[in-house]
Amino acid sequence: MDWRDFYIYHLGKVNESVRSWLSAHAAGWTAYVVPAILGAILLLVFLLPSQLMVVWIERRLIARFQIRRGPNRVGPWGLLQSIVDAIKLLSKEAIMPRYADKWPYLAAPVVGFIPAILVYAVIPFGPDLAFADLNIGLLYLVAIGSYSVISVFMAGWASSNKYALISAMRSVAVLVSYEIPNVLALVGVILLAGSLSLTDIVRAQSSGSFTWFITVQPLAFLIFFITASAEVNRTPVDLIEAEQEIVAGHHTEYSGMKFGLFYVAEYTSILAACAVMSTLFFGGWHGIPWLERYIPPWIWFIAKIYIFFAVFIWTRATLPRLRIDQLMAFAWKFLIPLSLLNILVTAVEVLLIDNTTLAPAVWMTLLAVVNYALAALLIVAWSRAFRMPRRRSADIPEVRRLGALPAETPSY
Amino acid sequence: MLGQFGYVGILLIVAILFPLGAIVTSWLLGKIRIRPAAPDPVKEDVYECGVPTEGPTWVQFNFRYYYLALLFVIFDIETVFLFPWAVAFRKLAVFGLVEMIVFIAILVVGLVYAWKQDALEWR
Numbered sequence: 001m002d003w004r005d006f007y008i009y010h011l012g013k014v015n016e017s018v019r020s021w022l023s024a025h026a027a028g029w030t031a032y033v034v035p036a037i038l039g040a041i042l043l044l045v046f047l048l049p050s051q052l053m054v055v056w057i058e059r060r061l062i063a064r065f066q067i068r069r070g071p072n073r074v075g076p077w078g079l080l081q082s083i084v085d086a087i088k089l090l091s092k093e094a095i096m097p098r099y100a101d102k103w104p105y106l107a108a109p110v111v112g113f114i115p116a117i118l119v120y121a122v123i124p125f126g127p128d129l130a131f132a133d134l135n136i137g138l139l140y141l142v143a144i145g146s147y148s149v150i151s152v153f154m155a156g157w158a159s160s161n162k163y164a165l166i167s168a169m170r171s172v173a174v175l176v177s178y179e180i181p182n183v184l185a186l187v188g189v190i191l192l193a194g195s196l197s198l199t200d201i202v203r204a205q206s207s208g209s210f211t212w213f214i215t216v217q218p219l220a221f222l223i224f225f226i227t228a229s230a231e232v233n234r235t236p237v238d239l240i241e242a243e244q245e246i247v248a249g250h251h252t253e254y255s256g257m258k259f260g261l262f263y264v265a266e267y268t269s270i271l272a273a274c275a276v277m278s279t280l281f282f283g284g285w286h287g288i289p290w291l292e293r294y295i296p297p298w299i300w301f302i303a304k305i306y307i308f309f310a311v312f313i314w315t316r317a318t319l320p321r322l323r324i325d326q327l328m329a330f331a332w333k334f335l336i337p338l339s340l341l342n343i344l345v346t347a348v349e350v351l352l353i354d355n356t357t358l359a360p361a362v363w364m365t366l367l368a369v370v371n372y373a374l375a376a377l378l379i380v381a382w383s384r385a386f387r388m389p390r391r392r393s394a395d396i397p398e399v400r401r402l403g404a405l406p407a408e409t410p411s412y
Numbered sequence: 413m414l415g416q417f418g419y420v421g422i423l424l425i426v427a428i429l430f431p432l433g434a435i436v437t438s439w440l441l442g443k444i445r446i447r448p449a450a451p452d453p454v455k456e457d458v459y460e461c462g463v464p465t466e467g468p469t470w471v472q473f474n475f476r477y478y479y480l481a482l483l484f485v486i487f488d489i490e491t492v493f494l495f496p497w498a499v500a501f502r503k504l505a506v507f508g509l510v511e512m513i514v515f516i517a518i519l520v521v522g523l524v525y526a527w528k529q530d531a532l533e534w535r
Contacts, residue, residue: 033417036422044426090438093448097457099469110431115433117427121420132419132457139495140420160469161458173477176484183491192496252459257438258449261431288415328480337525340516343494347509350501 009296012128015039036137039131041194043120046302052082053232054267057306058313065317065407089260095252097160104158109254109261112151115144116268123275124199126297128286137198138190141276142183144378145231148269149175154157156191156250170324174230177328188346189280212283215368216349219342219375221281223335228273230327233266235316237327274308275301308406326395333386338378345374480529490519 015035023031039112056071056079063070071078122137124130134140149172156168190196192213193204205212214221230237246252251262277286282304285297292300322330349367356363441447458465493515501508526532 002474012437032418033422036419039419040423040426043423044430083467091441091447093450094438094442095451095455097458099458099465110435112422112429113431114427117430118420118423121423131423132416134416134420159458163458165469169473169477173480176480180484180487183488184494187491187494187498189503190495194499196495196499196503247459247461257434261434285424324418329532332483332523333527337520340520343498344513344516347501347512351505351509354502354505 002128010126010128011042011296011298012126015128016021036131043117043131046125047117047120047271050271051264052086053269053311055082055085055184055263056273057309061310061313062317065313086260089263091255092256093262094256094258095253097223099160100253103156103159105253106258108151108155108158108250109258109265111154112148113245113261113265115147115151116265116272118144119269119272120275122198122273123279124202124284125301127199131300132198133197133199134215136196138186138196138201141198142186145269145272146175146179148231148265151265152250155254159250159253161253163246163248164252166246167252171250174324174327174331177331178227178230178237178335181223181331181339182231184226184339184343185220185224185337186280186341187339188217191346191350192216198284199278202279202286205283207287211364212281212286214281216364216371217281217342217346218372219338219378220346221277222375222379223339223342224277224281227335228277229312229315229333230331232270232273234270234312235321237322256282270312271305274305274312277308278304334382338382341378345371479526482527483531485520487519490515 014228015038018038019031019035022034058079059081060070071081074080074084096102102342119141121131122134122140124133130137152171153168156164156166156171159165188288190200193201195201195204226237251259254262278301285301287295287297349371353363353367358366437448442449458469462465494512495513497504497508504511
């Protein structure tokens with residue numbers, strides 16, 4: 001008996017069995033509703049422990065990067081720290097500022113949480129383990145993903161706090177600017193896969209036809225990684241809650257469970273971004289071919305999510321935060337033109353694939369080499385050609401006149 | 413396929429109930445006096461680094477944000493057009509490629525114009 005016949009290898013088969021049993025033995029509507037509720041529970045079983053683990057991993061890893069110890073008192077290696085934090089948040093006093101706009105203030109954490117969960121509806125954890133296999137999955141993902149900005153703006157506006165309001169304005173500007181290269185980077189993947197369904201995109205990356213899309217879409221992956229980290233507020237590009245400038249951004253005035261919900265929603269969407277990256281560029285549930293026999297697809301997928309999360313922590317620990325003018329210029333002058341070029345190059349390549357007589361393996365290797373070279377060339381050339389003027393303090397007229405550095409011009 | 417959208421609806425209900433449940437739990441803890449509730453004027457003040465609040469919060473804001481919103485609308489419509497084009501690209505072949513090059517070229521002209529007008533600078 002093969003290990004692959006068991007339910008634990010193909011979790012999606014549980015759903016099928018439940019559905020067929022219910023349609024034979026119970027009322028018609030239960031066969032529709034019960035598998036969905038089971039799926040939602042399964043999703044929460046993955047998400048909630050992941051929340052706790054991910055917060056712990058981030059605090060430990062960041063501590064190691066900064067040569068500290070990190071949380072190590074509660075439980076073995078501080079593993080229970082996140083649980084204790086959750087209990088603390090639940091039992092903390094709820095303080096609402098006097099001048100706050102009450103209903104938007106209370107609704108913002110809930111509104112922010114909904115898209116963070118809804119994004120997971122279309123992500124395929126295994127061959128038939130997507131909660132809902134929509135044929136417009138990628139469009140749904142983009143649409144739902146951009147809802148989080150509403151919650152950030154509601155929170156920032158309703159708090160009646162100046163820092164929070166600056167954060168709200170910044171969040172709209174940054175998320176709106178990074179939305180465009182984010183979506184444009186996906187078009188290359190759609191061109192290669194020829195479908196918007198995430199399950200089809202992963203199937204297109206199986207070793208039979210194409211390999212993983214990272215081999216032929218390096219530029220798109222790089223752009224998507226940067227823009228995704230802007231969309232989920234990771235540190236090199238997290239001007240929304242730049243703590244040195246605007247305290248805690250939009251959740252300055254939140255305490256207790258309402259702050260906790262913002263926190264959970266943020267980490268949920270980071271995990272979602274990791275999941276989308278591994279689905280689109282790193283073969284989703286596919287693993288190393290000779291190990292796929294022993295390790296179930298959903299474990300491969302979750303492992304990829306955690307690896308990407310570690311990369312996000314790594315970038316956070318390594319890179320300094322950008323200034324807002326640099327950040328906006330980077331989106332509009334660098335990422336958008338490069339992602340448009342990437343679309344055109346990929347379109348030409350797809351046409352060539354359809355009309356070639358070369359063997360697929362040879363052809364894909366050729367394309368991979370060409371694409372990596374092109375990506376490196378474009379990045380270097382574009383940043384050389386459109387470099388931001390380097391302003392030394394001696395070049396600023398006021399500095400020369402006064403003989404001192406002027407106060408930083410406000411650029412919120 | 414419509415059935416799959418129904419699943420999304422069920423997940424939406426779960427996604428609404430979960431945060432509401434968390435807030436209600438916290439509220440109930442307040443009811444049974446596990447969570448403290450001791451409001452006082454200083455505590456309810458807006459946080460401004462420890463000094464009393466100065467002036468109104470909801471004031472006029474930098475005009476830059478309006479430019480960005482305009483640019484965003486234009487480019488977002490472009491991306492909406494690109495998605496169905498990318499799905500149907502293999503059928504459209506060379507015709508689709510030429511058409512898209514023309515379409516992107518028009519938008520790039522707009523981007524270059526915005527760039528030349530300094531609409532992309534942040535001051």
